[in-house]
Amino acid sequence: MIDLYYWPTPNGWKISIMLEECGLPYDLKPVNIGKGEQFKPDFLAISPNNRMPAIVDHEPVGGGESISVFESGAILLYLAEKTGKFLPTDARGKYDVLQWLMWQMGGLGPMSGQLGHFAMYSDEKIPYAIDRYRREVLRLYRVLDNRLADRPFVAGDYSIADMAIVPWALGHERYEIKLDDFRHLARYLAEARARPAVERGLAVGKELRSTPVMDAEAKKLLFGQDDKTTKR
Numbered sequence: 590m591i592d593l594y595y596w597p598t599p600n601g602w603k604i605s606i607m608l609e610e611c612g613l614p615y616d617l618k619p620v621n622i623g624k625g626e627q628f629k630p631d632f633l634a635i636s637p638n639n640r641m642p643a644i645v646d647h648e649p650v651g652g653g654e655s656i657s658v659f660e661s662g663a664i665l666l667y668l669a670e671k672t673g674k675f676l677p678t679d680a681r682g683k684y685d686v687l688q689w690l691m692w693q694m695g696g697l698g699p700m701s702g703q704l705g706h707f708a709m710y711s712d713e714k715i716p717y718a719i720d721r722y723r724r725e726v727l728r729l730y731r732v733l734d735n736r737l738a739d740r741p742f743v744a745g746d747y748s749i750a751d752m753a754i755v756p757w758a759l760g761h762e763r764y765e766i767k768l769d770d771f772r773h774l775a776r777y778l779a780e781a782r783a784r785p786a787v788e789r790g791l792a793v794g795k796e797l798r799s800t801p802v803m804d805a806e807a808k809k810l811l812f813g814q815d816d817k818t819t820k821r
Contacts, residue, residue, distance in 0.1 A: 591615040592645040594632060596622050597794045599698065599756035600661045604642045606752045606790030607665055611672045615644075619797055623807035628818065635659060639818070646671070662694045665749040675749045682744070689736075689743040689750035697733070697757050700725045704764055706812070726764065730771050733758065737773035741780060755781045756791070 593608065593615045595601045608615050620626045620641040627639045636643040636659035643659040650671055658667045669676035677683045704722035707715060733754070736743055742751045758778060761768060768775040781787050 590647050592618050592647070594618045594620050594635065594641050594643040594645075595794060596620050596641050597798050598622075598641075599701075599760065600640075601642045601794070602756035602791055603661045603753050604644065604664050604668075605793035606756070606787050607668050607675070607749065609786040609790045609793075610752070610784075611668060611674055613668070613672065617794060619794060621797070623804070639814075644668075662690055662753065665690065665753060669749050675747065675752070677744075677746075677748075685744040686748045686750045690753050692732075693750065693753040693757065697726075697729050697754060700729060701757050701760055701764070705760065708764065710812070723764070723766075727766065730758075730761070730766070730768075730774060733777075734771040734774045737777050742777070747781075747784075751781060755787065759791075 591608065591613055593604060595605065595617055596619060620632060622641065626632065627636070627641060632641075632643070633639060635645060635657045638659060640659070642661055642664060643657065644664050644667075645655050645657045646667075647655045649656045656667075658664050666676070676686055700722055704719070704726050707718040707722060711718075733743070742748065743754065744750055755778065758774065768778075782791075
């Protein structure tokens with residue numbers, strides 16, 4: 590059994606999609622990031638960066654003690670290696686997937702997150718910041734659209750790279766970005782969402798968002814962190 594420490598956000602969805610795709614049994618452990626549950630000592634013991642998602646695998650390959658993993662990209666890699674699914678074993682195929690996984694982790698996710706912060710959550714609307722991150726997200730969409738012009742998924746076959754990219758790319762509606770000029774990306778998202786496991790993964794914990802996360806206290810918890818937040 591795998592414990593999934595989770596909240597329904599793009600990074601959380603990456604892992605719920607992977608678990609659903611692999612058919613692995615898991616126990617959902619909600620981490621309400623709007624109430625500061627990510628700072629609890631028992632969670633920090635698993636995820637020292639006070640971020641979800643994280644997992645604890647109580648039945649690791651080869652047996653032995655449970656293994657905990659934090660950071661969504663590392664979790665995807667762990668689960669791919671555990672199951673032998675969604676990550677090629679040959680060097681060319683493997684690194685084709687891994688470079689696009691890192692592209693999401695270092696580019697699409699952080700830049701989309703910054704756009705969301707300044708455009709939707711910041712109390713002070715800063716035109717320069719909104720424009721800066723919107724243009725960068727559009728640039729990344731173009732990179733992705735170009736990549737998808739001659740292949741169904743970013744590395745050819747569906748992989749953990751797609752599981753990382755799709756939840757963030759689906760945010761285009763929240764950012765009021767239409768995909769009329771990104772037809773390959775639009776097709777890609779439609780084909781990904783046609784996979785039953787993707788829809789199941791996106792639906793995990795949907796009821797947890799019934800109460801808005803972004804009240805004043807939640808914003809303080811989410812955006813007011815510094816080096817003293819998790820000081821021991």
